[in-house]
Every structure is written in C-alpha cells, then in structure tokens.
Amino acid sequence: MTSIQCGDLVGWLGLDDTDSLEEGCTTYSFHLLLQSLPDSVTIKTPRLVRLWPFAQHRTRGNAAVAVELETEDESILLEHLDRYWNNHLMPLRGNVSTSNHDERKQYPADPGMVWFSESSIDDSFYTKAVQSEVQLVDIPQADRSWGGQGRIGATAAVAWHGKKHTWEAIAWRPSNRHGQTQRSVCEKTLDLVDALPSTFLSRDPRKGTGMVAPRGPCPVLFGLRARDENTARSAAEKLLSAELTEPSVGLRTFATNQATDDHLGEPLRATIADVEVLNRGHCVLTTEHGKWLAFSESGSVKKLAQWLQPGDVVLGNGISPEFGTLHLEKLCVVSSIPNQQRPLCEECGVRMKSMGQGQGCRCPKCKLRIGDVWLETPRVPPYESWVQPPADARRHLARPLEWLD
Ligand SMILES: [Zn+2]
16 A cells, blocks of 8 residues: 555655644644645545554554655655754654643653655554554654654554544644633534434443543544545534534544554453452453453443353453453353252252262251252353443444444
C-alpha cells in the first residue's frame, strides 16, 4: 500500500505525539498542517491509527495520523514541511500537563513527523506497533524525518495496511474554546445519527449518554464513527449544522483502524486452574498460559470469569502488557465441569455424606450406607458465546462482537 515507484510524485506523511495529556491533539495539529499545504499538493484520505495501548510514551488516545500526498514537485513540499515543522510543530515539544486526573505517568510531548516517498515500508511494522512496544531504533528509515518519539507512531500510521478499517469524522473547536471541558453537541440530532445502521459508539446504550464528544479540554468538538465514509461525513455534517451544536473550525473524515481488533492475536484455549475474585470485583483466572485478568469494569467478561470453576475450558483474547499476564477483552466458555452432589437417602430424604476417601456414603440420620456415588448436574454459563466489555469500557481498537463480518 505504501510502496512507491521511483519517480512517482506521491508519498506518505505521518505525524504523532504533538499533544500532552491536557493540551492539543494530534488530529488538530494535522488538520492545520494539511490546511497549510501548498496548492500544488493533492491531499488523499487522512488516516487515524490507534497503536499499542500500553506504549510507554503514548499520547492521550495513543493515535497517530498519516496521509497520502500527491505533488508535482516534491522539493516544494519538503521545503514547506521543513518550515512548518520549525514554526508550528517543533515548538510543541515538551508540553506537559500539570493535572493529576490520569494516574499514569505523563511524558512531555515529543512530536515526530516522517515522509516516505522513495522508500517503501513493510506493513509488518504496523502490526508490531499495534501489538507490542516499539522503540525508536526499530523504525524503518524514512526519506525525511523530523523530531523524536512521535516518529514511531507517525511511521506506524504510514505503515498501516488498512485491510480492515472504519471511519471517523472529527470536528474541532475554535481556539478560544480549547481548554474548556464543556461541549455542546445537539442531543436530538445525535439520536437521529446514532440510529443510522452504519454509525457506532455514538451513544452509550446502557447510560443513554453521547459518546462522540471527548470530556477533556482538547480541541476536538466531536468524533463521529461509522463503518462507511459517506455516513461518517454526512452524519457529522448533520450534527454540525444542528442549531444546538456549537461552532466548529473544521471537519475531516479519517480512515481508522478503530474497531478492527488489530491489536489482538488469535484467541487462546485454556483450562481454568484457579479463580480468584479480588476486592472491587476484579477477577484473576489462573491458566496454563499464565494469569488472565478480568477487570471490574469489563461487565460481562468479569461476570463470566467470576462464574468459572477449576476444570472449565475457555477461549480468551486480550493483550499482554507483561509476560504471563493477559488482560481479557473477549471470553467464551468451551465446556464447564458439572456440579457434583451426594444423593439423598432413599429412606429419609436427607443428603448422604461421604465417609472418607473410598469409604462410600452414609445417611447422617438413619445411617444407611451406599457406595461412593455422585449426582452430576450441568452448570449453565451466564452467556452462551463470546462476551466483551460494555461500549464505554472498550478500547478504540476493539471490534464489537455483534459485527459478524
Ligand atoms: Zn436415611
């Protein structure tokens, strides 16, 4: 997808890490950069690519952006990019928020930008960057690159194969509204848009609240997700033109790897050796593949994990931030061991008791003795097939189970 023949006037531009936790947003920096490009440059479909959720230097949503550009004169484009980098992007370096609302360690922004025209890039780099931690030394060599850590995400966004994809139309607020956490997006129009078959995660079905507007002070007014490009754009335009939606300074529709499950490998089959429910409801399953964690926020996943017993066989999928630990994102019961009980006494209806190993059973009332008998009743799982966390506790990358294709 990104291999370019020598002499072609097309190439790929990637950008990442222009935002700290509180300020800025890589999508907005990118929007402004695209707006600034000389007229001789044709802008193709921009892309928003989510990466390894546990990356050390990750930005807020851990998303990088890229776009294919076509130009008559690469040198004019590169001169422009050099200037734009120095004036607008490099100065964002070192921005860091002082808020403590997020418990994770905060790294200052370390923007990076890459340009690939002659050089080709293997999409295996994308897979690596969405499924594991990647270091700066691991990135393929770009034809031109600027900045620091952000080059990792920028390169991965260029390398994305886009085999599975969805769309997100993002609208940004004017600069005088940046920093404010309140946003007004017309609820009534959002209802209409949410009812379209192609849109997804516009509203939280459990809470009935909108999910298109971020909560923080960043420049994004809303991001509207859909499975096709036209719906994403037209629904976003409908939202923007609604009277109760506040003004926006721009709208772009991105192809994204959201809802693709690209961060997951193949499901693992495991036999449960132990189930431990921690306080707050987190559940730890001990399996032959290590510890599988179902967090309390994970809804049905947690409920199903808590129901399991040693001997049950399950399929699970998730990501491993450290070796031997899987954070469950999907779980399914393959088989469950039955409940076992001693039979009732034929004479008096009292439950028989074991006399000890190999000693058979005895009625505690009439002392009638029988052999070592168990009655088995099947345990029926609370869910018949795969479960995943509720919409608001899912990763951007997680594919909804109800999508069968
Ligand atoms: Zn009895």
